[in-house]
Amino acid sequence: MATKRIKRERTPAFSSHLLLLFHSSLPPSLPRSSSFPSFSRINSSSSGRPVHPPEPETMASEKHFKYLVLGGGVAAGYAAREFAKHGLQPGELAIISKESVAPYERPALSKGYLAPQNAARLPGFHTCVGSGGEKLLPEWYADKGIELILSTEIVKADLATKTLTSADGATFICEILLIATGSSTIKLTDFGVQGAESNNILYLRDIEDADKLVAAMQAKKDGKAVVVGGGYIGLELGAALKTNNFDVTMVYPEPWCMPRLFTAGIAHFYEGYYASKGINIVKGTVASGFDADANGDVSKVNLKDGRVLDADIVIVGVGGRPLTGLFKGQVEEEKGGLKTDTFFETSVAGVYAIGDVATFPMKLYNEPRRVEHVDHARKSAEQAVKAIKAKETGETAAEYDYLPYFYSRSFEVAWQFYGDNVGETVLFGDNDPATEKAKFGTYWVKDGKVIGVFLEGGSAEENQAIAKVARAQPPAADLEALSKEGLDFASKI
Structure with a gap:
């Protein structure tokens, strides 16, 4: 049903923490550090694949x-x-x-x-x-x-x-x-998580990781997959595994998915939508260990709350770290x-x-x-x-004037976000996950100005409009009126 009320939810600000939207958060006990992965030197063919080592x-x-x-x-x-x-x-x-x-x-x-x-x-x-x-x-x-x-x-x-x-x-x-140098994925093996070295516990950062995931999906066709982490990468991989006919369960400790960006109102739609696709979501707990079969392949995921999940594949997205260790x-x-x-x-x-x-x-x-x-x-x-x-040439380039922009698409849904996610939030539109071709969004309002906008299901023109709002930061003193106007507010900018 259509949502008429104003949601005024505090969400973590991009400015107060490192901006790591690609992954779910780590359990508090896991430390963060920087390192640079190793690899050997090989020349490349025109296809981009290695062909022979240097002389x-x-x-x-x-x-x-x-x-x-x-x-x-x-x-x-x-x-x-x-x-x-x-x-x-x-x-x-x-x-x-x-x-x-x-x-x-x-x-x-x-x-x-x-x-x-x-x-x-x-x-x-x-x-x-x-x-x-x-x-x-x-x-x-x-x-x-x-x-x-x-x-x-x-x-x-x-x-x-x-x-x-x-x-x-x-x-x-x-x-x-x-x-x-970019970022690396945080791996559970770094912290001695029991059984985390088992086969088919996978991560995704580069094409080698993707090839391993594809091979595992082929070897365990139509099997059970557990996604550890409810962030950006977890949501996209959960959808990809389900599209490949896996029985998918997502596990994350937060009260809702993608908490660094999503409000509870936004997450309500995506969690409900994923559930309608047959994805099981387990919140409020973490993977504390893994069991493997006689071949060393992962077979079970042990959760901290005592539950045990069967698994043929586990994909982990619990955070990342910038690769700055060489320059300390x-x-x-x-x-x-x-x-x-x-x-x-x-x-x-x-x-x-x-x-x-x-x-x-x-x-x-x-x-x-x-x-x-x-x-x-x-x-x-x-x-x-x-x-x-x-x-x-003795000249000076223009200053970098960046407008934060994030997007994702999975199944038949796609969203875009522009600006900053601090202040009060105003939910507009229909965020009922049962709605076909749902269109809804959220404005972030700080000091009487709209500084961030999220939109699900927007057209190219509508997405351009919300970008203009985030850049212009127009005044919006009446939050009730803003909720009622919805996208019409953005179209006026």
């Missing part, structure tokens, strides 16, 4: 570049495109990546990559197709004279000299360094990230941080923020390169 004589080489991007995720691909737009000489730019493929649009891994039919595969979603741009195949980098140094572990970084050292002894020296003690840090200015330059001249690892001054709210989302990864990369190139 032994290259293993202790020294290479010099004008620009060097450390990390091969979304931010790296968009930085490369922006450098190319401004003009590059062959050999000026290199990208060092832990992965064995050229940069790709990471959101595809929890969406199209897991589709039961016509699944997305590389090279179909290399950057920059996610924003409607050109697909940058490995050949594109070669044509532009950009060196892709793939499957390479960097074990030491000297920011003062801008020197990186790999596990095989190779040295990379540059004039300008862009740190784009060498650069200023803030709010869990590397502190930057509006151009994403760190406290070390010529060293920039982009994407997940950057804590930057958010102009709209006049405070430092760290944002983990693909939209910011793309835009921060472009901003840093524009600033670098402007400085070379």
Whole structure:
């Protein structure tokens, strides 16, 4: 039924905590730290897959570049495109990546990559197709004279000299360094959770993780899956597993899903909608251990409240950490990230941080923020390169004026959010999960101004309208009137 009342619920502010919308929260006992995963150095074919290791004589080489991007995720691909737009000489730019493929649009891994039919595969979603741009195949980098140094572990970084050292002894020296190392997933094995090393307890961060999940889904076809975590990634993977005909149970400790963004009113719709799809939701408890069968495959999930769930696959999404461990003690840090200015330059001249690892001054709210989302990864990369190139010509780039933006889609529902989620909340529209093609939303109001908007089921025009509201921050003193106006309020901006 239509919701007429005003929901005035306090939700955690983006500004008061690290912005980690992709995962559910950790149990309080689990610590957080930074590390950089290891991987070997392999060359890549035109498909982006590894074909052969480098020759032994290259293993202790020294290479010099004008620009060097450390990390091969979304931010790296968009930085490369922006450098190319401004003009590059062959050999000026290199990208060092832990992965064995050229940069790709990471959101595809929890969406199209897991589709039961016509699944997305590389090279179909290399950057920059996610924003409607050109697909940058490995050949594109070669044509532009950009060196892709793939499957390479960097074990030491000297920011003062801008020197990186790999596990095989190779040295990379540059004039300008862009740190784009991203985040890693928190794994239960790090904390000694009983049975967490069992087979088919999986995580999702990169394409290797996605391939493991696909293989497990094929091996345990039509089986039982447990999703540990009720955050961004948990909701998307729960839907993907159900679409693949798994019996799915989601487990998370919070009173509702995605509590860092969702209010109780928003979560009411999605939890009810997921239940209508046959997904079982268990709230208020955590996985305390796992049992395995004789083959070492996970078979049961033991919950802290004493319940036991059968499981053929477990997918864990309980948080992430920015990969900043290589740079400890060498650069200023803030709010869990590397502190930057509006151009994403760190406290070390010529060293920039982009994407997940950057804590930057958010102009709209006049405070430092760290944002983990693909939209910011793309835009921060472009901003840093524009600033670098402007400085070379004695000019100054425009300040980074970012509007926080998050989105997700699963099953037949899709939502978008713009702005900040602090202040009082006003629910509008019909958030009944039984409603076909539901359309509802929430305004966040602080100091008499609308500063954030969430919308489910919006058209392209309506989503543009809520973005304008979040940017303009129009006054809204009468919350009852705002609830009644609903989307009409946004259309007037």
